Amino acid sequence: MEIRCKVNRKAITIEVDCTHTLARVLREQLGLMGTKISCEQGECGACTVILNGKAVNSCLVLAPAVDGCEISTIEGLAEDGELHPIQTAFIEEGAVQCGYCTSGMIMSAKALLAESPDPTEGEIREALAGNLCRCTGYTRILRAVSLAAKKLQALNHAH
Amino acid sequence: MDSFRYVAPTTFDELFLLLSSHSSEAALLAGGTDLINDIRVGARSPKLVISLGKVRALSAAIEEGSGGALIGALASLSDIARNGFLRRKFPAVAEAANLIGSKQIRNQATMAGNICNASPAADTLPALLLYDAQVNIIGPNGRRSVAIASFVRSPNQTCLAATEIVESIFIPHHAVPSASCYVRFSRREGADLAIVGAAALVSEANAVRLALGAVAPVPFRAREAEAILSQGVQDPANWERGLAAAVAVAEPISDLRASREYRLALIKVLAAEAVSSSLEKMKMWGCS
Numbered sequence: 001m002e003i004r005c006k007v008n009r010k011a012i013t014i015e016v017d018c019t020h021t022l023a024r025v026l027r028e029q030l031g032l033m034g035t036k037i038s039c040e041q042g043e044c045g046a047c048t049v050i051l052n053g054k055a056v057n058s059c060l061v062l063a064p065a066v067d068g069c070e071i072s073t074i075e076g077l078a079e080d081g082e083l084h085p086i087q088t089a090f091i092e093e094g095a096v097q098c099g100y101c102t103s104g105m106i107m108s109a110k111a112l113l114a115e116s117p118d119p120t121e122g123e124i125r126e127a128l129a130g131n132l133c134r135c136t137g138y139t140r141i142l143r144a145v146s147l148a149a150k151k152l153q154a155l156n157h158a159h
Numbered sequence: 160m161d162s163f164r165y166v167a168p169t170t171f172d173e174l175f176l177l178l179s180s181h182s183s184e185a186a187l188l189a190g191g192t193d194l195i196n197d198i199r200v201g202a203r204s205p206k207l208v209i210s211l212g213k214v215r216a217l218s219a220a221i222e223e224g225s226g227g228a229l230i231g232a233l234a235s236l237s238d239i240a241r242n243g244f245l246r247r248k249f250p251a252v253a254e255a256a257n258l259i260g261s262k263q264i265r266n267q268a269t270m271a272g273n274i275c276n277a278s279p280a281a282d283t284l285p286a287l288l289l290y291d292a293q294v295n296i297i298g299p300n301g302r303r304s305v306a307i308a309s310f311v312r313s314p315n316q317t318c319l320a321a322t323e324i325v326e327s328i329f330i331p332h333h334a335v336p337s338a339s340c341y342v343r344f345s346r347r348e349g350a351d352l353a354i355v356g357a358a359a360l361v362s363e364a365n366a367v368r369l370a371l372g373a374v375a376p377v378p379f380r381a382r383e384a385e386a387i388l389s390q391g392v393q394d395p396a397n398w399e400r401g402l403a404a405a406v407a408v409a410e411p412i413s414d415l416r417a418s419r420e421y422r423l424a425l426i427k428v429l430a431a432e433a434v435s436s437s438l439e440k441m442k443m444w445g446c447s
Contacts, residue, residue: 001165018163018164018165018208019160019161019162019163019165020160021195040199041196041199042192042195042196042260042261042263042264043261043350045261045263048263051266054235054237054266054267055262055263055266056263056266056267057192057261057263057264057267059195060191060192060195060196060264060267061191061195061267062165062188062191062195062208062210064165064167064210065167065188065191065210065212067167108262108263111262112262126262127262129261129262129348129350130260130261130262130263130264130350131261
């Protein structure tokens with residue numbers, strides 16, 4: 001069936017198989033390979049994208065259900081060749097090792113910081129509880145999200 | 160995934176027509192966090208997936224009324240967990256919603272879906288049982304309301320007819336000032352199911368309510384334990400007797416998460432924690 005939606009601020013119309021998930025459409029039809037598929041059962045968070053402002057597991061969303069929705073993926077964060085402050089924070093804190101969980105982590109962080117620009121560590125942990133990392137451990141990732149919050153706040157003050 | 164057709168009706172008439180003509184092979188889609196997994200692993204193979212998301216008459220709102228809270232079928236667990244009115248008046252309900260899955264899951268999943276799935280470990284059921292919540296059902300022949308205790312029949316079975324859906328869940332105010340709490344034990348936060356869940360409510364009149372999940376085919380109120388604990392939680396002998404009564408009525412199974420014996424031991428710990436935390440809240444709030 002044909003659906004219309006916005007992906008990374010761009011309106012698109014696309015023919016989807018109604019049994020496919022959003023994760024599959026993003027990767028296989030739109031070529032947005034930054035969204036990772038790992039557990040495919042909503043436990044690892046590698047496929048996290050932002051759907052109408054909320055972080056969701058795109059492996060648990062049916063493609064036809066996003067008709068009329070707005071979707072942001074990791075590819076939509078950088079603007080004019082400039083990495084998003086959350087992305088630079090992850091690099092600066094060394095919060096990336098193999099990188100497989102990173103896009104999901106960053107999308108969860110993005111949704112969190114949009115809702116609470118100055119989160120407590122508890123809030124960061126809660127927002128990232130559904131994102132599993134199997135190599136770095138979480139300390140640097142938590143630090144990166146705190147740093148990203150500071151960067152974004154500084155940017156907002158500057159504007 | 161197996162092949163299926165997908166439809167997104169916008170009115171109850173269209174929805175009930177679809178359910179009447181395809182009931183045995185249709186699956187209802189709300190948040191989808193259980194359904195998509197079930198289809199993927201082959202636990203369910205619907206020929207038709209009917210999305211409820213575009214049915215205009217179905218609400219995602221959480222309404223505050225003088226009689227209680229009305230939670231629309233499409234309200235997400237995130238919205239329920241963060242709702243100030245629910246957190247103040249029905250804390251166990253908001254806490255249970257907040258313990259399900261991860262943030263990503265809670266953003267999609269609904270409380271209506273959680274009760275319709277009717278898992279023995281459904282976190283919202285013990286909390287709703289505390290308050291004698293009502294399930295508002297709508298079908299081609301009209302509306303009816305069912306007490307949450309009789310809504311769930313057996314694991315994964317509710318009293319819904321094949322053509323009926325949950326329209327909303329009503330949680331009536333407790334008659335006297337009260338506080339409540341839901342606690343659970345699971346191996347990992349953010350993904351796993353409850354090994355045992357316990358919800359307690361205490362009121363100014365010293366009455367105690369206690370509901371348990373994941374220790375029987377369906378979550379239930381431990382009535383005898385409630386009666387004993389309501390005689391006084393300060394008396395250590397009575398406290399022990401009350402907790403023992405909660406353990407006595409449970410019939411947990413052994414599965415990959417925990418053994419029957421482990422669950423029986425946990426009931427006492429979690430029931431005690433749920434009641435104690437509720438008492439603490441009462442003190443802190445000076446009764447709300």
